[in-house]
Amino acid sequence: MKSEQQNIISGGIIALISIIVYFIIIPMEVKLKPDAKVGPEFFPKLAVFTIGVMALIYVIIQVRNLRAAQVSFKDGLMFNVKEYTAHIIFIAMTVLFLILTRYLGFAISAVLFLISLLFFFGSKGALKNIIIAVLYGITVYYVFSNVLKVRFPPGILGI
Amino acid sequence: MEISEVLGQFVDISVIIGLFAGVAFGIIGGALPGISPSMTIALLLPVTLYLPTITAIATLMGSYQGAMFGGSVSAILINTPGTASAAATALDGYPMAQKGQAKRALQTALYSSCLGGLIGTIILLFSAQFLAKVALKFGPPEYFGLMLLSLTLIAGISGKSMLRGIISGGLGLLFATVGLDPIYGSTRFTFGNINLYDGINTLSVFIGVFALSEIMIQLSLGRVELDKKPKVANSNTNRLKLKEFLSQKTNILFSAVIGSLIGILPGIGGSTASFMAYIASQKRSKKSEEYGTGIIEGVAAAEAANNAVCGGALVPMLTLGIPGDVVTAILVGALISHGIKPGPLLFVEEIGSVYTVYISLFLAVIVLSVVGTFGIPVFSKVVTIRKSILLPLVFIICIIGTYASKSNYFDVFVMLFMGCVGFALRKNGFPIPPLVIAFVIGRSLESNLRRSLILDSSGALIFFSRPLSAVLIIAAIVSTIFMVRSNRRHKRKKEA
Secondary structure: OHHHHHHHHHHHHHHHHHHHHHHHHHHHHEOOOOOOOOOOOHHHHHHHHHHHHHHHHHHHHHHHHHHHOOOOHHHOOOOOHHHHHHHHHHHHHHHHHHHHHHHHOHHHHHHHHHHHHHHHOOOOOHHHHHHHHHHHHHHHHHHHHHHOOOOOOOOOOOO | OOHHHHHHHOOOHHHHHHHHHHHHHHHHHHHOOOOOHHHHHHHHHHHHOOOOHHHHHHHHHHHHHHHHHHHHHHHHHHOOOOOHHHHHHHHHHHHHHHOOOHHHHHHHHHHHHHHHHHHHHHHHHHHHHHHHHHHHOOOHHHHHHHHHHHHHHHHHHOOOOHHHHHHHHHHHHHHHOOEEOOOOOOEEOOOOOHHHOOOOOHHHHHHHHHHHHHHHHHHOOOHHHHOOOOOOOOOOOOOOOHHHHHOOHHHHHHHHHHHHHHHHOOOOOHHHHHHHHHHHHHHHOOOHHHOOOOOHHHHHHHHHHHHHHHHHHHHHHHHHOOOOOHHHHHHHHHHHHOOOOOOOOHHHHOHHHHHHHHHHHHHHHHHHHHHHHHHHHHHHHHHHOOHHHHHHHHHHHHHHHHHHHHOOHHHHHHHHHHHHHHHHHHHOOOOOHHHHHHHHHHHHHHHHHHHHHHHOOOHHHHHHHOHHHHHHHHHHHHHHHHHHHHHHHHHHHHHO
8 A cells, every 4th residue: 555655645745835835935936916917926826726736636536545445544654765865865966066066177077976976876897987987078078068069167177 | 943953953962961961960969968959050050151052051951850850869768858859759769768679769760750851841842831821820829729739638648647647737837937927027936046037947857857867766776786787679679660660651641740830830849749749649549558658659759740840940931031949040040141031032032042941851851861770770789788887877968968058057956856856756656748748838838828818808718719729729628528538438447
């Protein structure tokens, strides 16, 4: 019954976010035009309202399914946060890389980031990983910056 | 000038080299995420200014067709649409590659692109002036009707649960509202950040929800599994058979017609066309439930449509001098710099130039089939690389591609956010295509809806007081009813 539990949680989160967006974020973040016939808030409200109503219906259906299976949340939450440790580390590594690019420049940080990613994804062989990262990182940087004329902010070494 | 005289000018080595170089450059540009077809053509533009007119036009048309196909290469191999138009190709192309049929998927994409491109050119050749007049009749209510029809088709690609599809589509619409309001220009969901004034970058959404979410899903497999050597299908299942391709002729023809017609309408573009063709193909097919699992029908429909857009997009450009998108705007600039002024008078005063464009587009398709055929065996080697190496390399391309589109790291952070959203949705069984389609058409849907309501004091009645918009809206309502009924029938059958 893990899927029903998961569906109730995901549907509930979406419904809750919809309520927050409708009642708090839209009034704060959408500048209203009082004299407008169809104002800027019309469409976002329509979209959020649809999402919220659908999410509530979805949760009700899933609760009914869970009851039909005679299981409840009291039997224990079949949800493991540890499943997502690798994903959290991966996103944190990427954010760190993006911050580093401002100081080290794109080319150097990309090579360092690529080496760490190769290890993180399970590629074996330190020398092989370093060679792949250096060759690929430099080639990609060269193609985008010199051939396709994409401008990267320079780092400490000017690249 | 007669068409035979113009054709004679193409028997020149510089023109042929221009076509081949344009197609090859286009494929590479299109395959690289972040380098859009418009950017590819813009990069070629300075070079073409020094070329003779015919060579320049041939090179530009070659790169246009090449870029439209190139986007599918990365969409199929690494689930990263190189261009927005190739997003629909990833829906079936990537699952085919996962099944070890990368070569078959690429061949389907290539030959469907070529046929789609040819059909688009033929439509341009025979109906340019007539279609341009029809396109001019499209006002906000008609655009809204067309967008609404596309949006209702979301129900058809919602997978197992229509509710999840609608929620996913709603999220796409909500993301599309970020930025300056299309009517009043007031800010919405920008949180004081100037980078969001222009809305969420389309590429950040595509790369995030398709590629990054896929990388995160793969990451769940664990390091040992990722470092295993990928299984490669035997050459029989990994090759497109002629009979198999010919069975797609109706699918390709329909999709190409949809692509051409959408291409004619300014501002809609290849991504909407390919999604609409994909959904229309799914609705017609007997295998509709297999769409999204990796079948050639899905790839053929999306690719035929997005290359047919090229011919369609040239209709308003050549006949009215109105560029419908960024690519045609660049092409207008290129033509003007060569002394050709697109517009109604072009067909009277410089019919030779019109023929030059037609023939260039036609030859570009033929050259694309040659270059693509030789390129596919090389491209398809990508799937033989271990995932532990391939995924980090793809991710670097995702980052650099997202950054390259606007030279802004903010877009990369948005891509990361969208990747997490895509991952969370996929993990919980929510389909991604409705989100992407709704995001693509959301802005246009909203602005045309509100413009229509503001234009007329009768309110929503305006949509039914104009025949074309009434037909489109009724079609949207009818198709929704049919889809809901067919979904219920499928569910009951399964339960039985």
